[in-house]
Amino acid sequence: MKQLHRVLYCSRSRLPGGAAEVGRGLRQILERSRQNNAATGLTGSLLFTESLFAQVLEGPLEALCATFERIQCDERHHDVTVLEFLPVRAREFPHWSMAYAAPGPQALPVLKAALHGAAGPEAGRILAALHEVVRGADVGAK
Numbered sequence: 001m002k003q004l005h006r007v008l009y010c011s012r013s014r015l016p017g018g019a020a021e022v023g024r025g026l027r028q029i030l031e032r033s034r035q036n037n038a039a040t041g042l043t044g045s046l047l048f049t050e051s052l053f054a055q056v057l058e059g060p061l062e063a064l065c066a067t068f069e070r071i072q073c074d075e076r077h078h079d080v081t082v083l084e085f086l087p088v089r090a091r092e093f094p095h096w097s098m099a100y101a102a103p104g105p106q107a108l109p110v111l112k113a114a115l116h117g118a119a120g121p122e123a124g125r126i127l128a129a130l131h132e133v134v135r136g137a138d139v140g141a142k
């Protein structure tokens with residue numbers, strides 16, 4: 001089996017408009033992500049809070065790199081800050097082509113701190129917040 005890798009990053013949203021339009025933009029991202037990721041063997045989880053994203057994406061290196069390159073060029077967000085990119089033995093989110101839920105208020109300071117640089121220790125906390133996403137109320141299709 002090919003070596004699995006995982007990327008964890010956070011970024012600032014550029015989704016335009018008010019809450020309804022932002023919600024539509026987010027749904028479009030999720031829909032496309034779930035289609036593409038299911039087709040390329042990627043899994044992961046997305047967190048979106050007050051204009052910040054955090055995402056973990058995992059799978060075979062080639063598919064992961066190709067997808068993450070597209071994500072980095074996507075104008076719907078900016079300030080993409082990679083917190084970790086590493087080989088892993090197993091997936092954190094094996095059953096999710098892209099899980100999503102609006103996170104609790106505790107996630108916000110963690111994301112903001114991560115965007116301001118403190119990558120190392122923050123990676124673990126953000127991953128924990130993304131696990132909350134999966135344990136908590138999701139959101140539709142896997």
Ligand SMILES: Cc1cc2nc3c(=O)[nH]c(=O)nc-3n(C[C@H](O)[C@H](O)[C@H](O)COP(=O)(O)O)c2cc1C
Nearest residue numbers: 029032033036037053057067070071074076077098
């Ligand atoms: C925050 C964020 C997360 C995204 N996550 C994914 C993802 O997990 N998988 C994916 O294929 N595209 C993701 N995208 C969308 C890509 O940037 C890109 O628009 C899409 O992959 C293009 O796919 P297409 O060529 O099939 O239209 C994400 C975009 C944003 C802004």
